[in-house]
Amino acid sequence: MVKVGNSSRSFAKTLAVKAVKAAAKGVVFYLVYLVAWMFIAPFSEVIPGFQEVIESFVMVYLVLIIVGEFASGSIFQYFFSAARILFVIGYMMYTLNGGVFGMTVENVSLMVDLRLFMLIAIVLSLLGLAKTMLQAISYMSEKAEPRLI
Amino acid sequence: MNVSIRMIGVATTVFWVFIVIFAVSAMYSMKDVRFEFGEPQVSLTSEGDVLLFMPITVVNTGYYNIKNFNATTLVFDAESTLIVRGSTLVPIIETGMEVATGHNVTFSVADLLQKSERYLFEDVALRAEERIGLWAAEVIPVEARANVSLLWGAPLYNFALGAPQYSAYNVTHMRVEIPIGFENHAFFDLACNISVRMFDDSSSLLGVGATSVEVLQHSAYDGLLAMYVAVPTLETSTSGYFEVSFASSLFSYGPMVIYYG
Secondary structure (H helix, E strand, O other): OHHHHHHHHHHHHHHHHHHHHHHHHHHHHHHHHHHHHHHHOHHHHHOOOHHHHHHHHHHHHHHHHHHHHHOOOOOHHHHHHHHHHHHHHHHHHHHOHHHEEEEEEOOEEEEEEOHHHHHHHHHHHHHHHHHHHHHHHHHHHHHHOOOOO | OHHHHHHHHHHHHHHHHHHHHHHHHHHHHHOOEEEEEOOOEEEEOOOOEEEEEEEEEEEEOOOOOEEEEEEEEEEEOOOOOEEEEEEEEEEEEOOOEEEEEEEEEEEEHHHHHHHOOHHHHOOEEEEEEEEEEEEEOOOEEEEEEEEEEEEEOOOOEEEEEOOOEEEEOOOOEEEEEEEEEEEEOOOOOEEEEEEEEEEEOOOOEEEEEEEEEEEOOOEEEEEEEEEEEEHHHHHOOOOEEEEEEEEEOOOEEEEEEEEEO
16 A cells, blocks of 8 residues: 555656656747747748747647657657657658748748758757667667566 | 767758858848839930830849849830840849949830830830849849839821812912921920922822921820822822821831821
8 A cells, every 4th residue: 555655656757857857948948939039039020920830840849848858768768859850850841841941021032041041950950860769779779688586 | 980970960950050040140130131123214225226225223232142143124115026135234232232223124116116106106015024033141042033024105106198278379379387296205305307208199199398396295286287288189089098107216018108188
């Protein structure tokens, strides 16, 4: 009875710690977003749908951070981490139209070539993905190591 | 293994921070770049070519330099055929700098008129495409395009010859006066020689006359061209045609046939 009580208390404590960590990470990420937004906000007046695109990205990324944090200590945290990285790559390619971003305002058409940026971002993301996979392999190998009874 | 994984993590984080800061600051920096396009000025060169001059001022108060600022103008005729292409390049505009430059585009009136006589007698809407290209923060290529309509004003707009007016000159000849009327819609003053050859129905030459006209831009001309025609030939002719030729320093055109009677 006491053992069961201790176990559930330990689980609650772990959960609380994870929740605090997730909240902290979420708040830090959101603060970074707010600071960055202060600088790029003027463009939302010129580029239609700019704010929605950024907000959608931040929302999904934040959810994946929080869920990943709750799944920490298990193999699933690496799944969520990989999902987050793949989401960044996919969303970037989708919204930036393959790196060449174009828009038309009244009579003026504007084209911004962000392929170099996108390439660097994708390389960094793939590096992050490789890191996550290595972490997952390391985690699984640690789990599989024989233990002395 | 854990150490190397951590190192990869640290390295990617550092690069991510750098790239995000650079991207955000580069975007923010573009807010402080100002382009001013002055009123385009059209004039004639001493060689008789049309010179389009557009003053451009770039004020870069952003954080980064601008590389390869390039202004290109393409002028297309009514059939979308390229008439002229001109570009101006400023290799670098450093931060805190104000660069005032002029964008020149030159094209020959004679070449334009060779394409079609419409440009002499009709106002034609030409299409000009303005392209501004630059490398923001020296690494991000940006290009803006705008289409503008450019009205070509015909120098001999609505050119017409009126009905010939006959008056006695002497026993053998009659004086024939032909009213000439047109509007100079062009952006240049027109100095032109107009010569008229008068024929009857059987294509026999009745007489020849010429006049010099000087018409200011955007103004109309109404005048008379006189010629002397032998009485016996004129008496048998009540209708026929004129052959009109134009010669100026900018163009030569003719003969253009206009029927009378």
